[in-house]
Amino acid sequence: MNTIIVNGNTVDWEDGMTVRSLLQKMNFTFPMLIVKINGTLIRKDEFDHTLIPAGANVAVIHLISGG
Amino acid sequence: MTDLLFAAHDPALLRIWQAANIGIAGAGGLGSNIALSLTRAGIGRLVIADCDIVTLTNLNRQQFFRDQIGMPKVDAIAQNLGRISPNTHLELHYKRIDAGNLDELFGNCDILIEAFDLADQKQMLIETWISLHPDRPVIAVSGVAGYGNNNSLLQYQIGNLYLLGDGHSELIPGISPIAPKVAAIANMQANLCLELLVRIYHEDK
Numbered sequence: 538m539n540t541i542i543v544n545g546n547t548v549d550w551e552d553g554m555t556v557r558s559l560l561q562k563m564n565f566t567f568p569m570l571i572v573k574i575n576g577t578l579i580r581k582d583e584f585d586h587t588l589i590p591a592g593a594n595v596a597v598i599h600l601i602s603g604g
Numbered sequence: 605m606t607d608l609l610f611a612a613h614d615p616a617l618l619r620i621w622q623a624a625n626i627g628i629a630g631a632g633g634l635g636s637n638i639a640l641s642l643t644r645a646g647i648g649r650l651v652i653a654d655c656d657i658v659t660l661t662n663l664n665r666q667q668f669f670r671d672q673i674g675m676p677k678v679d680a681i682a683q684n685l686g687r688i689s690p691n692t693h694l695e696l697h698y699k700r701i702d703a704g705n706l707d708e709l710f711g712n713c714d715i716l717i718e719a720f721d722l723a724d725q726k727q728m729l730i731e732t733w734i735s736l737h738p739d740r741p742v743i744a745v746s747g748v749a750g751y752g753n754n755n756s757l758l759q760y761q762i763g764n765l766y767l768l769g770d771g772h773s774e775l776i777p778g779i780s781p782i783a784p785k786v787a788a789i790a791n792m793q794a795n796l797c798l799e800l801l802v803r804i805y806h807e808d809k
Contacts, residue, residue: 568723568724569723569724569726569727570727571727571730571731571765573762573763573765576762576763578730578731578734578735578738578765580731580735581727581731596762598746598760598762598767598771599746599771600723600726600727600730600744600746601723601746601747601749601769601771601772601773601774601775602721602722602723602726602774602775603721603745603747603748603749603769603773603774603775603781603786604630604632604633604634604635604718604719604720604721604726604745604748604781604786
């Protein structure tokens with residue numbers, strides 16, 4: 538399976554894909570993001586080295602100031 | 605012993621809510637409104653932490669009054685809640701919340717409600733809480749700026765993380781959120797909190 542699901546949309550998976558490279562590929566440039574892979578939270582300081590497995594279900598939510 | 609304040613509450617629901625211990629992280633536009641609604645609903649215990657004092661510019665959206673300017677927000681909230689109900693036990697912390705003290709402040713809460721202003725603080729709270737207590741809900745907010753377009757207000761869930769707001773509205777520097785929308789979202793947080801408490805109660809039985 539060479540795809541993953543990102544926020545409900547199918548995206549091509551690449552060998553060695555990390556959270557960081559996925560965010561760049563998707564143009565998710567917001568500074569504050571919550572990322573979950575298959576339901577598990579990935580902390581911001583783990584984005585660079587966390588590999589995304591093929592077939593993963595990824596949720597990316599951006600947080601905006603205000604409250 | 606129940607105050608007649610709650611004479612028109614559903615007793616079965618009130619029992620669930622009176623047994624609850626809810627954390628509110630921040631006492632501004634979101635937190636001051638959440639605390640009022642949860643107290644009126646009969647929540648038994650609130651832990652509220654905030655490091656700010658009330659200023660006049662807060663009064664365009666936050667549930668404080670002119671005679672409270674200069675007071676720590678947590679003390680002003682306690683004063684206001686006390687005028688409504690003696691039934692909610694308050695634990696107040698006049699201090700800045702960070703990853704190092706989050707668990708010390710809120711570790712015994714059933715649900716944590718994020719009521720911060722800044723996105724980096726929201727991220728810190730969500731990451732820290734989910735790491736420490738993946739089994740307990742956190743109710744956060746993203747996108748409170750502006751006015752109008754009620755249909756844009758949504759609830760998004762992944763696992764025990766709930767996110768409310770419009771998900772996209774950015775604040776213009778120097779312009780605060782506007783009272784109706786931030787209060788609406790705060791009350792969506794409070795409303796979801798009550799719903800989750802009932803759901804958790806029935807799941808545990």
